Amino acid sequence: MKLPLEKAKDLKCWASKGSLPWKACSPFLENARAVLIHRPRNVTTHKLSEKYDAHVSVTNWCGSTFSGGKHFTFLDAVPEGKLLCARCEEKAVNAGIQSSHELTGRHVHLGGVVAVQLCCVEKESK
Numbered sequence: 001m002k003l004p005l006e007k008a009k010d011l012k013c014w015a016s017k018g019s020l021p022w023k024a025c026s027p028f029l030e031n032a033r034a035v036l037i038h039r040p041r042n043v044t045t046h047k048l049s050e051k052y053d054a055h056v057s058v059t060n061w062c063g064s065t066f067s068g069g070k071h072f073t074f075l076d077a078v079p080e081g082k083l084l085c086a087r088c089e090e091k092a093v094n095a096g097i098q099s100s101h102e103l104t105g106r107h108v109h110l111g112g113v114v115a116v117q118l119c120c121v122e123k124e125s126k
């Protein structure tokens with residue numbers, strides 16, 4: 001499943017030659033170096049010259065950015081046991097994009113920057 005993306009606003013100052021904004025991508029992004037799953041807002045491939053490999057930069061709805069090549073993965077669903085960035089979810093929904101529940105057809109746990117699960121946590125019974 002692909003969701004439409006916004007164009008990165010800072011593209012001009014990048015000498016947009018060699019920068020290719022993506023039109024759409026899967027709705028969730030997992031970064032091997034981050035705890036939370038994020039929702040990408042815009043994605044651009046930068047191919048600066050023949051000498052360098054292309055790299056991809058991503059801005060998420062919460063404002064965090066990733067760039068690089070290999071350590072992130074676009075996903076159609078949030079993997080079992082992972083938490084979705086609560087700020088990404090809130091901002092994407094406010095912008096009129098489907099919620100993660102609508103996208104995946106099931107409940108997706110939300111988390112904050114320190115990756116504390118905010119819902120569905122079982123209380124210890126006495």
Ligand SMILES: [Zn+2]
Nearest residue numbers: 038062085088
């Ligand atoms: Zn986020």
Ligand SMILES: [Zn+2]
Nearest residue numbers: 108109119120
């Ligand atoms: Zn939950």
